[in-house]
Amino acid sequence: MNNSKHIDTKTIHAGKVKDKQFGALSTPIYQTSTFTFENVQQGSQRFMGEEEGFIYGRLGNPTVRELEQRMAALELTEDAAAFGSGMGAVSATLLANLQQGDHIVASSALYGCSFALLNHKFPQFGIEVSFVDMTDESAIKSAIKPNTKVIYFETPINPNLVVVDMQMVANIAKQNQLISIVDNTFMSPVLQNPAEFGIDLIIHSATKYLNGHGDVIAGVTCGSKEQIENIKLTTLKDMGAVMSPNDAWLIIRGLKTLSVRVERHCSNALKVAEFLNTHPRIKQVNYPGLPSHQGYPLIGKQMRAGGGIMAFEIEGTFDDAVEFMNSLEMCAIAVSLGDAESLIQHPASMTHSPYEPEERAAAGISETLVRLSVGLEYIDDIIQDLSQALEKMENRLKQVS
Ligand code: LCS
Numbered sequence: 453m454n455n456s457k458h459i460d461t462k463t464i465h466a467g468k469v470k471d472k473q474f475g476a477l478s479t480p481i482y483q484t485s486t487f488t489f490e491n492v493q494q495g496s497q498r499f500m501g502e503e504e505g506f507i508y509g510r511l512g513n514p515t516v517r518e519l520e521q522r523m524a525a526l527e528l529t530e531d532a533a534a535f536g537s538g539m540g541a542v543s544a545t546l547l548a549n550l551q552q553g554d555h556i557v558a559s560s561a562l563y564g565c566s567f568a569l570l571n572h573k574f575p576q577f578g579i580e581v582s583f584v585d586m587t588d589e590s591a592i593k594s595a596i597k598p599n600t601k602v603i604y605f606e607t608p609i610n611p612n613l614v615v616v617d618m619q620m621v622a623n624i625a626k627q628n629q630l631i632s633i634v635d636n637t638f639m640s641p642v643l644q645n646p647a648e649f650g651i652d653l654i655i656h657s658a659t660k661y662l663n664g665h666g667d668v669i670a671g672v673t674c675g676s677k678e679q680i681e682n683i684k685l686t687t688l689k690d691m692g693a694v695m696s697p698n699d700a701w702l703i704i705r706g707l708k709t710l711s712v713r714v715e716r717h718c719s720n721a722l723k724v725a726e727f728l729n730t731h732p733r734i735k736q737v738n739y740p741g742l743p744s745h746q747g748y749p750l751i752g753k754q755m756r757a758g759g760g761i762m763a764f765e766i767e768g769t770f771d772d773a774v775e776f777m778n779s780l781e782m783c784a785i786a787v788s789l790g791d792a793e794s795l796i797q798h799p800a801s802m803t804h805s806p807y808e809p810e811e812r813a814a815a816g817i818s819e820t821l822v823r824l825s826v827g828l829e830y831i832d833d834i835i836q837d838l839s840q841a842l843e844k845m846e847n848r849l850k851q852v853s
Pocket residue numbers: 537538539540542563565566606610635637638656657658659669670671787788789803
């Protein structure tokens with residue numbers, strides 16, 4: 453399909469494979485672990501890469517392949533690889549580009565398990581990591597060493613919603629012949645296309661907005677044909693975090709409504725952020741769609757809207773924040789994000805517990821920070837739920853004082 457179509461059209465059509473046999477509108481699920489060859493010669497040719505075609509489910513599957521093509525079209529890259537989880541994508545993408553003795557410059561604030569992989573696991577294999585504030589151009593530049601291979605970051609960052617200037621990072625990477633890798637989970641390709649700024653590899657936890665219905669764990673990496681082939685033939689094939697055809701089908705279905713869902717997530721989130729921002733019991737709201745946010749100037753330039761996620765600080769103690777969350781009646785206390793349901797969690801004790809307290813402090817993740825993934829419910833109902841929980845907290849405080 454012509455790549456010039458609007459993103460709303462592309463989420464439905466781009467990368468779709470026509471079913472020549474029956475004309476099925478919905479993508480068939482090829483629930484098979486292996487593929488038969490006409491004869492030994494054909495099997496051998498497929499293994500040698502001399503003939504196109506599928507071989508074995510871990511090396512590729514037609515349903516999964518369609519999702520990969522759809523994601524490449526949405527992220528404006530040549531190709532994509534699908535994985536059994538977002539962390540499968542993060543680990544395979546990084547390891548395909550690194551070896552013992554290499555060095556990474558990474559954001560000091562990252563999703564907790566990405567941080568754990570870089571901070572705890574990679575050093576055991578002789579891969580060195582420097583964590584920096586990715587909004588600080590000179591800090592990134594001075595962290596680069598002769599053995600640096602990769603710059604790794606998220607924008608907006610999970611969980612504090614700090615926005616990183618992708619053009620700035622891509623320029624540094626190019627000047628130093630480094631591979632730039634961004635995790636685009638929070639924005640989805642509807643709100644931001646890192647390839648437009650020259651970022652080399654784009655990772656998604658497809659568990660989140662891409663699927664959007666809270667029923668799949670999956671990941672995707674988008675990039676050049678050469679990069680994706682390297683990942684597929686090394687860390688995907690030999691470490692094996694592959695996506696199942698059923699999950700690929702669910703994500704393809706989810707993608708068809710991605711634009712409409714993201715639009716509603718964004719409009720709901722902006723109203724929630726405005727409500728919280730003026731509430732006396734809320735100290736600070738980190739939401740890129742608010743003019744006071746550090747990332748707001750990049751809206752329109754880098755990202756098309758503020759997204760569906762925010763983090764905020766309760767005016768009070770850690771116990772007050774816990775009481776507020778426990779008083780919610782509709783918003784679910786759960787990790788994950790990007791689902792139809794509004795989900796709320798406490799990063800310090802949940803998603804970002806792999807950080808030591810001092811590492812969290814250095815990464816700007818306070819102990820009282822609350823993260824909210826605003827869902828698709830009717831906006832007044834979401835605000836009413838937050839409002840009644842804040843009111844309960846306030847009433848108890850009045851009784852105590
Ligand atoms: N990257 C980001 C930015 C994420 O938020 C997550 C998961 C991952 C990668 C890993 O993806 P997964 O393997 O779970 O598909 N983030 C989660 C979170 O914030 N709460 O629960 C999971």
